[in-house]
Amino acid sequence: MGLLSILRKLKSAPDQEVRILLLGLDNGGKTTLLKQLASEDISHITPTQGFNIKSVQSQGFKLNVWDIGGQRKIRPYWRNYFENTDMLIYVIDSADRKRFEETGQELAELLDEEKLSGVPVLIFANKQDLLTAAPASEIAEGLNLHIIRDRMWQIQSCSALTGEGVQDGMSWVCKNVTAKKK
């Protein structure tokens, strides 16, 4: 009986819940990435007007991923979602060089936010399937990521469309959330 209750306890131990904020400029690929994570059909993606939220199981964690629209007029609403964030995922369109400066500025402003202080950040350098995509290292340098000193950061090449690199990024997320929690 004791053993049975122990087994029941072990089995029903709730996965650690992680709150993940998925941000970036419009058309960076946030919603495609979210659907890729949730193993959903990615053939009909339209610009996100509000937000999408999905829960994904990964490596013993329940990841609650909040995907907020990235159009300029919507960005002021990002701050409504900052509270209790465990991990920030920032998605960049690696092929859209004309907007690297804009996306870098938005990221820098996010990192200055008090409510996101110390929150680890994963930057997905998305759309690596495109020939015109800049490599992750070039983006890291161009966005001055080396200025980030107060938190862990990682940049991961990926293609949300093909799925390449997405799981590697999520592996980093799961490991560093653990580190933060303890």
Next chain:
Amino acid sequence: MYTLLSGLYKYMFQKDEYCILILGLDNAGKTTFLEQTKTRFSKNYKGMNLSKITTTVGLNIGTIDVGKARLMFWDLGGQEELQSLWDKYYAESHGVIYVIDSTDEERLGESKNAFEKMISSEALEGVPLLVLANKQDVENCLSVPDIKTAFSDCAPKIGKRDCLVQPCAALSGYVICSSDYGGYTENN
């Protein structure tokens, strides 16, 4: 009065903070070293599964307290195209740990080149240097004398800074503690 007491409190209890860079080629074991260090020096820190360490393309941070000092470790990605980010951290560094994969003889030259470029930087003049010959738990790995020989022409560039070369196996935690306390210094 509050300000005075507050200042006094800080003065008495503050720890000197030091920033230490962990550098080396990709796959040398920098992040594993950082994880082991955190595990051994931080109470209540439950480290990540070392077999799940993935390639660092960014910055890992670890902070530990040793005596009166607080050590902040910055573990940077070691891929060739990321090494251009290293020098952006030099100005704030109080120490450098350079990790070498003792089993990767093919890339020893590449590691030496990255090392040489690093110690040639003016921003790191006089900054103490710990070189870790990692993966000494693997059979037939290069020994410390082998590695010293391969790096010997860097000796003039090391100049006046303290430099220690230490064997280690970050995966098993071997020598982590003695590395942190040094022991003796030598100029190669």
